Amino acid sequence: MTDVQPRILVIHGPNLNLLGQREPHVYGATTLEEINRRLLEKAERLKLAVEPLQTNHEGVMVEAIQKAVTGYAGIIINPAAFSHYSIAVRDALAAVPVPVIEVHLSNIHGREEFRRHSVTAPVVKGCITGLGPSGYLLALEAIARMMDGRDSI
Numbered sequence: 168m169t170d171v172q173p174r175i176l177v178i179h180g181p182n183l184n185l186l187g188q189r190e191p192h193v194y195g196a197t198t199l200e201e202i203n204r205r206l207l208e209k210a211e212r213l214k215l216a217v218e219p220l221q222t223n224h225e226g227v228m229v230e231a232i233q234k235a236v237t238g239y240a241g242i243i244i245n246p247a248a249f250s251h252y253s254i255a256v257r258d259a260l261a262a263v264p265v266p267v268i269e270v271h272l273s274n275i276h277g278r279e280e281f282r283r284h285s286v287t288a289p290v291v292k293g294c295i296t297g298l299g300p301s302g303y304l305l306a307l308e309a310i311a312r313m314m315d316g317r318d319s320i
Contacts (some may be wrong), residue, residue, distance in 0.1 A: 172216040173240035175310055177206060177303070178231055179221040180247030186272075194272050197300045206243075209304050213311045215240075225253055232259035241310035242267040243303060250275075250285040261290040266313050268306035271296040 179199060182189060187198035203219045210217040218239075222228050228249060235242050242265060249256045250269065260267055267290075274297030275282045288294050293309065295302040 172210075172214055173314060174216045174218055174238060175210065175307065176231065176235045176239045176242045177203070177217055177219040178228060178242065178244040178246070179219065180228065180245055180249050181223045183245060183247055184221050184223070193278075195299050202300045202303055205300065206303055206307060209307050213307065215307070215311060217307070225249055225255060228253075229255050229259045232256070232263060235265065236263050239265055240314055241265050243270060243306040243310065244268070244287075244291075245270045245272070245303075246285075246287050247271075250287045251281060252286065254286060257286045257290055260287055266310055267291040268309055269294045270302040270306050272299050272302065273297060 183199055186194055186202070187196055199221060206217045206219065220231055222231070228246070232242065242263065244260070244267060246253065246256055246269065250271070269285065269287055269291045271294070275285065276296065285294070292313070295305055298305065
């Protein structure tokens with residue numbers, strides 16, 4: 168008999184495929200591939216399986232969230248620009264019964280006015296903003312702790 172590891176869906180939103188080259192003074196030099204590699208390593212230590220997805224398309228993001236209703240123990244999402252205006256992404260997140268952690272690499276509250284509000288934040292378990300790539304690792308640890316019955320890091 169094989170041990171089945173709980174799966175965590177990690178969704179990276181629009182333009183995150185350009186990490187490392189897009190506005191490094193804001194988002195840093197770390198690439199999306201490096202973030203995913205770090206997540207996979209951390210997940211292995213936590214005995215979890217991580218499935219990353221990057222999309223620039225709102226509908227693809229909504230469909231991925233909806234499919235996560237079955238087969239996933241949690242979601243880590245960086246909705247990127249969609250967090251500021253996508254009611255469709257917000258409604259999809261509100262519909263899933265698994266814990267969701269929203270991550271932003273930069274501190275959205277210290278940036279342009281239009282970035283300071285997240286329509287998705289009120290329907291997720293928690294938000295991590297401004298800690299760079301470490302935010303994803305903290306989110307993964309938080310979900311692992313929630314699965315163990317511990318609600319915080």
